[in-house]
Amino acid sequence: MFIHSQFEIVENVLLARDTYRLRLHAPDVARSIRPGQFVMLRLPGTSDPLLGRPFALYDVAFDNRQQPAFLDIVYLVVGKLTGALAALRPGDSLIVWGPLGNGFPAIACPHLALVAGGIGQTPFLACIKAVLGKQSYGGLQSKQTVDKVTLCYGVRRAEFLAGVDDFRAAGAEVFVATDDGSAGFHGFVTDLVEQLPRPDRLIGCGPEPMMHRLALLAKEWAIPCHLSLESPMACGAGICFSCVTKVRTESGWDFRRVCVDGPVFDAAALVFED
């Protein structure tokens, strides 16, 4: 069950190089969406691009009556839709359907480490706020279930770092890695993770090689790990079977739809290609 409607843009601000935060006045979606879920976005009045595109929940913002009213999306400009999004202004509208996907599982542990590669950071702000009991989502009671959250955030260059202040303000300890050493740790974010104190749980979101590495690390450390996948999608709603990933089953593996069975999966259940 999801909502399909047109909503007005109230903000569209630059956060970092090619990276924007979009705020939509979408109370129906804002009330029910949970961390780790996503929405599909589409431009009204055009069929180019034709299909919707998936975007993770960044955060829910409240109106002056303290009611959930706004949906925040953070996007990186990579192509057709995201290019068009960057040109939209407050007062323009977007077609939205959601909330979609399973969202993050309930997490209760002393130390949770989040690992983001590039724009894979977007699902983590709401996650941090939820587990630290800072904000309630989807009408659930807010409750702190994690003592400490570390976010390891890797980007190509410093200019792509987006929302670091948001993560810190939410209560996470943030460590940055860049491919060229222009900020923080010089190298892969997964190498940075290995140098930090071992957490009790991991959650990752980013490019496939990063997720694969993280899955192996979690296995080595014998700690639970969940990964949020970014498979290309056509419908977001489970009706097209485009977005599949290999998931282990009793008899081997089967393709599962990332949009309905995910996007968050137990890393141990995923089959990675070498």
Add this chain to the structure above:
Amino acid sequence: MNLSVQLGRLHLKNPILVASGTFGYAREMEGVVDFGTLGGIIPKTITRQPRQGNEPPRTVETASGMLNAIGLDNDGIDYFLANHLPYLKSLPTAIIANVAGKSEDEFLELAGIIGRHEGLAALELNLSCPNVSGGIDFATDPALTYRVVKKARDVCPLPIIAKLTPNVTDIVPIAQAAHDAGADAVSLVNTFIGMAIDWRRRRPVLGNVTGGLSGPAIKPLALRLVWQVARHVDIPVIGIGGIANIDDVMEFLLAGASAVQLGTVNFYDPTASVRISGELPEALDVLGATSVAEIIGSLEWRM
């Protein structure tokens, strides 16, 4: 306003159906689409054995459309009967099962099994899936089409719909063969085979290399095929291909379709089916019609 249509032995309360493979197993759309407003639902193609389907990427957007090579990913008929059919039967609309066999015998077996189940409105034979390696494209050959439809007809008491491929030189003899074998209707079309290339990587985009083109891009092609079959073969036609709004529906009805199926539009406009079925009476009124039946094939032209 009488929105109902009759296709051979199949009666539908209105002509708006949702196409196989583009509406999952309906459950995914619960609470989003009011199923009662639809003429019927055709769940994803069912095969005898479970099939994992093709490697991703399975779809890619193209100009005004998309290519897909899903590869009939499904859990097989036993799973369908146990886990999807009870739910589907509970919905307030016609449910048309769609099956694909690897061989004539497998079609026969599937049709026999479906025929033994209560609560289904019809059986659609997917004679035309372009994405199954090693599979036979039955609907490229009139003789094969005849044999498969005849066998299904013999073992399954439900109305039979033969779903045809547009990837043929002449679709008319194939529709004729389906008619001769006793099909109640033909549905056309399935996707047009196509391809996309990522030249920078020197690779095809789809895991399966080729895929089926669907969406608004194919509408004029599908419309012409529907018109052609409706003129030349005495069988009810279900029009499919790029239908995205009420205008498209009216065009197909005038071209000779007795009903239509919405496919790709469900992906990018998930409530289109409900909106379109709601707009049908008003569109009929524009033509001064009081029933769908009276406008089917009512296109006027001089040649």
